[in-house]
Amino acid sequence: MFETDILTPLYITLKVAAIxxxxxxxxxxxxAWLLGRRQGPLPLLLDALCTLPLVLPPTVLGYYLILVLGxxxxxxxxxxxxxxxxxxxxxxAVAAAAVVVFPLIYKSSRAALEQVDRRYEDAARxxxxxxxxxxxxxxxxxxxxxxxxxxxxxxxxxxxxxxxTLMIAGNIPGKTQTLALAIYDAxxxxxxxxxxxxxxxxxxxxxxxxxxxxxxxxxxxSRRQA
Amino acid sequence: MISLHMEKTFAPGRTGEGFHLxxxxxxxxxxASIVLFGASGSGKTLTLQxxxxxxxxDRGRISIDGEVLFDADDKIHVPARxxxxxxxxxxxxxxxHLTVLHNVAYGRGGFFPWRVxxxxxxxxxxxxxxxxxxxxxxRYPSQxxxxxxxxxxxxxxxxxxxxxxxxxxxxxxxxxxxRLRLRQELHGMLADLTVPCLIIxxxxxxxxxxxxxxxxxxxxxxxxxxxxxxxRAGHASTQACLCQLLEAxxxxxxPRAC
Numbered sequence: 001m002f003e004t005d006i007l008t009p010l011y012i013t014l015k016v017a018a019i020x021x022x023x024x025x026x027x028x029x030x031x032a033w034l035l036g037r038r039q040g041p042l043p044l045l046l047d048a049l050c051t052l053p054l055v056l057p058p059t060v061l062g063y064y065l066i067l068v069l070g071x072x073x074x075x076x077x078x079x080x081x082x083x084x085x086x087x088x089x090x091x092x093a094v095a096a097a098a099v100v101v102f103p104l105i106y107k108s109s110r111a112a113l114e115q116v117d118r119r120y121e122d123a124a125r126x127x128x129x130x131x132x133x134x135x136x137x138x139x140x141x142x143x144x145x146x147x148x149x150x151x152x153x154x155x156x157x158x159x160x161x162x163x164x165t166l167m168i169a170g171n172i173p174g175k176t177q178t179l180a181l182a183i184y185d186a187x188x189x190x191x192x193x194x195x196x197x198x199x200x201x202x203x204x205x206x207x208x209x210x211x212x213x214x215x216x217x218x219x220x221x222s223r224r225q226a
Numbered sequence: 227m228i229s230l231h232m233e234k235t236f237a238p239g240r241t242g243e244g245f246h247l248x249x250x251x252x253x254x255x256x257x258a259s260i261v262l263f264g265a266s267g268s269g270k271t272l273t274l275q276x277x278x279x280x281x282x283x284d285r286g287r288i289s290i291d292g293e294v295l296f297d298a299d300d301k302i303h304v305p306a307r308x309x310x311x312x313x314x315x316x317x318x319x320x321x322x323h324l325t326v327l328h329n330v331a332y333g334r335g336g337f338f339p340w341r342v343x344x345x346x347x348x349x350x351x352x353x354x355x356x357x358x359x360x361x362x363x364x365r366y367p368s369q370x371x372x373x374x375x376x377x378x379x380x381x382x383x384x385x386x387x388x389x390x391x392x393x394x395x396x397x398x399x400x401x402x403x404x405r406l407r408l409r410q411e412l413h414g415m416l417a418d419l420t421v422p423c424l425i426i427x428x429x430x431x432x433x434x435x436x437x438x439x440x441x442x443x444x445x446x447x448x449x450x451x452x453x454x455x456x457x458r459a460g461h462a463s464t465q466a467c468l469c470q471l472l473e474a475x476x477x478x479x480x481p482r483a484c
Contacts, residue, residue, distance in 0.1 A: 119319040122280050125306035126313040127333035127386045137332075137339040141323045 006197050008174055009182040010205065016090060016165075016178060017158035020097035021105070025151055028105035033135055036110050054103035058163030061099055065168050069095060088170045093178065096164035101154035108153065112146025113139055145217055152213040156206055228253040228390070228424075232276055232286030232296070247272050247283075247446045253439065255291055255390065259416060259423040261433050261454070263468070264443030270426045273443075274392045277424075278313050279306030290390065312388030312421070317399045318379035320367035326378050327363040330354060333386025353381045357415065372400045373408050380415065393425045397432065409435055434464040442471055449475045 031050055035043050053061055069076045069086045079086065086092035116139050124134045140147070162180045169176035171185060179202045186195040230251040238244035247269045253260055262270045275281035277288060279295065282303060288296040295304045320329050324339055331342045331350040342350070354360040357377040367375060376396065383391060396412060397405045413435050416423055425436050433440060437454035450471065461467035 117319070119315055119317075120321055122306070123313065123315060123319040123321070124332065125280065126278055126309075126311060127382070128307045128310070129332070130307060133337055136337070138321060138323075142321075 005182075005194065006201055009177050009179045009198065010201055012090060012093075012176070013159050013178040013180070013202075014205075016093045016097055017155050017161075020094045020158045020161075021101055021151060021155045023094070024098040024102045024154065025105050028102050029109045029140075029147060032106050032109035032113055033139070036113050050106045051103045053099050054107070058096075058100060058161070059167060062096060062164035062167030065096060065099065065164060069168070087168060088172065088176065090169065090176050093161075093165045093169035093176050096168045097158040097161045100161050100164055101158045104154040104157055105147075105150045108150025109143070109147045112143035112150070115146065116142045148213065148217060152210065156209060159202070159206065227289075227291060228255050228277070229287070229289045230273065230277060232283035232288060232298075234272065234276065234281070234283045234285075245269070245446060247276075249273050249446075249448050251441065251448045251451065253424075253441070253451070255422055257420065257422055258438035259425060259436050260439045260441060261437035262424065262426045262441045262443055262448075263428065263433050263437075265428055268443040269446040270443050271394055273448075274313070274394060274424065274426060278311045278392055279304060279309045280313070310387070310389050312383035312386060312391040314376075314379050314383050314391070314393045314396060316395045318367075318375045320370075320375060320379055320382070322367050324366075325363065326354065326359070326365050326367070326370070327351065329367070329378060330382045330385050333382065350381075350385060353385045354378070357381050372404055373411070376400075376408060376412070377415075380412075384419070384421065388421060391419070391421045391423045393423060395426055395428075397427075397429070430464045430468050433468065434458070442475060444472075444475050 028050075031046075035047050035050070066073065066087075068074055069079070069092070071077070071080055071085065071087065076086070084091075086095055120138055120142065121134050124138050129137070159178075160180055161178070162184070165176070165178065166181060171177055171181045173182070173185075177185070179198055183195055183198045183202070186192075186198060228251070230249050230253075232247070232249055234247040236245040245267075249269070251273075262273065264270055272281060276283050276296070283296060283298065285298045286296070287294065287298070294300070294302055295309055296302060320326075321332065321339070324332065327347065327350055328335075328339050328342060330353055331346050332339050334346050334349070335342055351360050351363060354363055357380060359374055359377045359381070362370065362374060362378070367378070370378065397409060400408060409431065416436070423436075425432065427433060427436075433454070440450075440452045440454040440457065441448050442450040442452075452471075457471070458464065458467050461470070
């Protein structure tokens, strides 16, 4: 009983954070690449928009998401016709986490891509490569350390997502209840043993994740310099 | 005929004064190698970048053998990847995450540079072999010496089959002793090529070895175009020859050492 109550939220948390990070990373890295090399008022505005979820309270994000994805929302109506509802489902939790982690990936990718020496990209251009080929074959591999660090940060942040998730996906045990929600639940119910167990699991998982990613980065460096 | 008629202006910023490039040059595109000579900041590199498509002039027109690469009035700006102009960068700019072989194959490769077709692999190895560095194919650029990097970078540029090769200060990244030896080496390698070369330098020694035609740059414009061997013939030394040319163009701003 005790075992399953801890493992289910952990599984939901990892699933939601991983999918949200994956979905968000594609959009965030491409946005970082596109906006990083354009000047003018529109890119400036878009940059602010991409960073906004970082500073807004998660509940505000949750409210916006309900406006968009809710049953009467712009996208929600359309989804409902297709028989899909994101409200109170784990997919809704993914949407919430994806929006929350987006700026973390966007910001770190942008910084990492801007640090790539322009000369390598210019060299690739004179060798006949298209901008897409340069992005995938030169810029991205040269910036991967910074981007990877951003992804890890995003994953860890996604695991801890609380506010927006609660508003969209609710707090349904076994379905949308992630670790963060389960801890709050257990604490509110006065079930201290359960809360302590969940807190320990969350802490160990996050620590292992950060140590593991650091190890991967170091291994990558030593291999290239060997 | 390489025809460069262009202007580009950089407004004065917080850190530096402004810069105005105003080049009117018509050079024969034969095999003879051309040296662009002038002090740092005289606009040589910017000129080559405009020619290669890495920088965009504000006004003017650039063409090679009648093919227009840039025309401000007609809004033509052929992207660098379609110009088929090889460029050897000052510090060679070899891709640090790719092996020597993958660097050389990049200009002809498929979408991902680390996946090279067997035929392209062979071609790249042949090219490396021409410059005597085929045994380094599996190394990474960080494991190469300065001279080896230069050869690999030349092989990489030529493997993309350019119609014109631009070399930006080919020896500035090397220490002086190595420079002496490599200058001879590169001269030998370039002599075997069928591709015309444009070389940038502020070193008189480079002019003496490479220049068949000399273009003098000063303060953002090309001041003189001369047949170098006949120009040199009238002087006791390279230094004397170039000093006289420089003084005739820009006496007040030259340092006394010359």
